[in-house]
Amino acid sequence: MQVEFQIFRQLPPGPPRLQSFWLETSPSATILDCLNQIKWEQDGSLAFRKNCRNTICGSCAMRINGRAALACQQHVEEELQPNRPHPTRITIGPMGNLPVLRDLVVDMQPFWNDLSRVDPFVSTAGRRIPEREFLQSPAERDHLNAASGCILCGACYSDCNAKEVNPEFVGPHALAKANRLVQDSRDSRREERLQAQDNLSGVWGCTRCWNCNTVCPMGVAPLDQITELKQGILARYPNEKPVSEVSRPIRHRKTLVQLVRSGGWVDERRFGLQVVANQGRDPKGLLSLAPLGLRMLGKGKFPFRFKASSGTATVRRLIDVVRQEGLE
Structure with a gap:
């Protein structure tokens, strides 16, 4: 089948432009397969990130038809919808809320900087393992599974409305990680972590738009993690307190x-x-x-x-x- 790929091309400081590539491909091909084919056969200057090709590393996150997704996870048939004005066209652009370096490649440093703001590691006291194993019950470990599935691809960060309007907002990825540590029985800084996110750059900066849950490729559901973090913060203020x-x-x-x-x-x-x-x-x-x-x-x-x-x-x-x- 013939598919038109409209790809945003940009080499800063120049402005972005759309370039069309027509490709003969199959409905089962992934978007990453198609980008590889375009680069190998039509334009070797096309820049994008990739690595594992198996939804593990998160490198190939980009905006596909207006939403953040992993190019190795999305298939052509999923992106072609008969009710679209152009049912044989797929538009691809770089992730949002991050500076573009070239074409579909963005600078991830702000993403990592915001993650570091929540100190995303089990506390030093929690890492002092005694002679015996530091045990967790199955229930305690199961509670961490969703947040632990995050591959730090940046999809939620890209489509976060709160981050777009408030540069100080730490981002859904960081808050999901913060909640994972708050819920971790090995961490000894629960109260400190809750207090650190009790502000507009933390949980109260979230607009609850649901975008992060929608685009997350791993089912982490960042908004659910943020909600749980809010509940932990609210529990520190009893209803009797004025x-x-x-x-x-x-x-x-x-x-x-x-x-x-x-x-x-x-x-x-x-x-x-x-x-x-x-x-x-x-x-x-x-x-x-x-x-x-x-x-x-x-x-x-x-x-x-x-x-x-x-x-x-x-x-x-x-x-x-x-x-x-x-x-x-």
Whole structure:
């Protein structure tokens, strides 16, 4: 079958451009097979990374038809969809959120730098193995399997919306690794690791867009790892503790639950004052609300009254049950 491959070519500082290659290939061929064929038969200057060809090393991560994937894992027939405007065309580009070195090759150093920020190794104290073996139960080890499957390909990092808008965000790969260490019974720095991610560059910077779970080729489900990490952080702040005494991200979450529990949905008048202004304790936060409030007043969109939801009682019971089960 004839397939058109549209490949982004770039040699910085020059701008990127699309170049088309027509290839006679089979539906069962991998994208990496096709890239090899293009390089060997049509254009030897085409640059891309590869190594194991067996979804182990993660070297060949790139964007295929707009999403990050491993070229050695994706097959031509999977990428050709009849409902597309061009059903015989496959578009290939470099990973996102990383500087392009040439064509499909990106500079992975920012990726590694962000990973190092979570100190991704079992703590020194945990590595002091006594004379006998450092034992883990099967259940303890099984809990680490998903995160341990990460091959550090960068697919989740590439398609992370939070990283795109917030360069300080550590990235889903790093948070998945951080959670793996938090859950590891051999590590002795659980509290320190949880505290380190309790900020907007850590777990609270995640927008929960699900992209990382969608593109992960190994089933690590980084968003699930981030969620578990959040639960560990929230467990450090009991519900009895006043929201005024916690960080803004924690206050945001706790205030949201409290307002929904009391009225069935969020009372927007109180939300900003309680979260951003911390009930007036944060003057800068209070002042930051003024421009938005004035614009809302000017457009007649400021809610002067709040009407509780007709399902408030049901919502309250659901929240109470979740709290009783320890699932909040």
